[in-house]
Amino acid sequence: MSTDLSNARRESPFPEKPFFSCSPSEMQVIDQAEMGEMLRGGSVVPWMRFLVGEGNILESEPVKATSADARTVQVVCSDATVKIDFFDETASRTGSDGVLMMYMGGLDEANAGRGWIPAR
Numbered sequence: 001m002s003t004d005l006s007n008a009r010r011e012s013p014f015p016e017k018p019f020f021s022c023s024p025s026e027m028q029v030i031d032q033a034e035m036g037e038m039l040r041g042g043s044v045v046p047w048m049r050f051l052v053g054e055g056n057i058l059e060s061e062p063v064k065a066t067s068a069d070a071r072t073v074q075v076v077c078s079d080a081t082v083k084i085d086f087f088d089e090t091a092s093r094t095g096s097d098g099v100l101m102m103y104m105g106g107l108d109e110a111n112a113g114r115g116w117i118p119a120r
Helices: 032-041
Strands: 018-023 027-029 048-051 062-068 072-077 080-084 092-096 101-102 116-118
Touching: 018 032, 018 062, 018 072, 027 032, 027 062
Parallel strands: none
Antiparallel strands: 018 027, 027 048, 062 072, 072 080, 080 092, 092 101, 101 116
């Protein structure tokens, strides 16, 4: 990830004006409130990046973010729906088989391949 959550956190653990950019290899969360300043600086720096990889929070291509609030984002991927909770710093996923799984790391380890376990 490009940003440590403790540094990104203000009053809410999530940007007030998030913009989601999905590609086959990653999903970026960009804080639109900082977009003008970033563009004046010459580059857009994501608030957070989730890379697609085995055992990562995103294991398959993110198609789109379908809902977001001050706490969570739901991302539809090619093989599952992933819910990312920025307040609790957790992630869960429901696969096409309907099984709910929990990520075995925190959001600071989103791209570390920590893997998934069935939720109880």
